[in-house]
Amino acid sequence: MKNNLSVLVVEDSLIFSEGMELILKQHTAIKEVYTAHNLKDTIARIRKTAIDIIFLDLNFETKEYDGFTIAKKVKEQQEAIKIIVLTQYARVYVYEKLFKECKVDAYLDKQLGTNELFLALEKVMQGEIYINSNIESIMNIKKWWKISKREKQVVPLLVQGYTQKEVADRLNISARTVENHITSIMRKLEVKNSVELAAKYVLYVNGNRENLEGGLSPF
């Protein structure tokens, strides 16, 4: 591995970027740590300086762009730059977008230690893809990839508490067709009924944080 890496932290929250900088500087292979707080500064930096790795947040205050936009723009201009995505809210469905569309190299939950941060850095510099998530999560996303376009329209409505008939009315199709879609979805996701489907959907959309926050259980 190179031992004079130039890294760039792209993150609009000061609290986090200042901390990141201090940590990254402790790694012996890192020569220089730059910071950018928005899209414009990021692009300016990669043009001016030879950057090896970008640590990129997905959340930005502005609605004009987000981490996805930045990742794509960076890879368009300089494909060789490795991108490690850091995100506070590890929602499973973002994986697809990140790896297929944005070509990022690693995905890390911000609730991470210095060790894991450096491990990701080393893996990525060796050309590997790194994800700090459990296998189960990955398996669950793959199930959702099988869900068709129309099926994806049915689920949110069902989960809001609409009956199959009501969903049918909203989509201007037969209740029978909706029933078939739901059956198909349940088979693909390997769930027993609509109730379990609703739970799985919310986990998928909203992220699963089981075993976090001290393993607290609400009931």
Next chain:
Amino acid sequence: MKNNLSVLVVEDSLIFSEGMELILKQHTAIKEVYTAHNLKDTIARIRKTAIDIIFLDLNFETKEYDGFTIAKKVKEQQEAIKIIVLTQYARVYVYEKLFKECKVDAYLDKQLGTNELFLALEKVMQGEIYINSNIESIMNIKKWWKISKREKQVVPLLVQGYTQKEVADRLNISARTVENHITSIMRKLEVKNSVELAAKYVLYVNGNRENLEGGLSPF
């Protein structure tokens, strides 16, 4: 407001605590910023130094204690110390525990800006309770407070895809009783059916991060 505040950051992640320290030092009313990375250091610090405010994380690597434990211990010993809880995963059900049991003074999601951090600090020093969450979330928690002990046992089973009959078998009660419990829960939570109930439950347990991460929608 006092203008020579001593604050303590209790947080085991270096990345975050280093950043927090830098930010807090920028506030004119803050005289001194201390850091503690575990329960022992926290208690030692409040005994040695007169602390006004603690910024407390809920997540700790260890399973021996968590933010809740620390908050309780601190308030037991020195009730006057204000506690501002910072958490990465804003799960709604923790509110109850935090405010009723641990007597914390503020609750902030880590995805916050400097402004909000300082606003919370000022509100808390004026003796107010501060929560950076929307009213809807609060209303939704209150609905869950009405759910009885037995009802709380039924919900997780139902959400796992078990039928009312199967839930009844597991709890060794009549299917009819389970049915009554579910009806009661649906009325209390104002949901239309079990499917919507499942969705609400997962949101409640796992936290709602709608409108975060750039308002991305999966479908």
Next chain:
DNA sequence: TAGGAAATAGGTAAATTCCCCTAAAAATCA
């Protein structure tokens, strides 16, 4: 200790979901 939930369980009937099929038009893709 009296009142009020909570937990228990049932009757009846309607509404809804779920299952196992078939089948054709439309869209997609190789």
Next chain:
DNA sequence: TGATTTTTAGGGGAATTTACCTATTTCCTA
């Protein structure tokens, strides 16, 4: 273009959920 998948829709029937009821026992709290 030919093959595959998606979307559409239905028949028939079983299983399940939901809606309104009543009613007893237990438990908790003011």
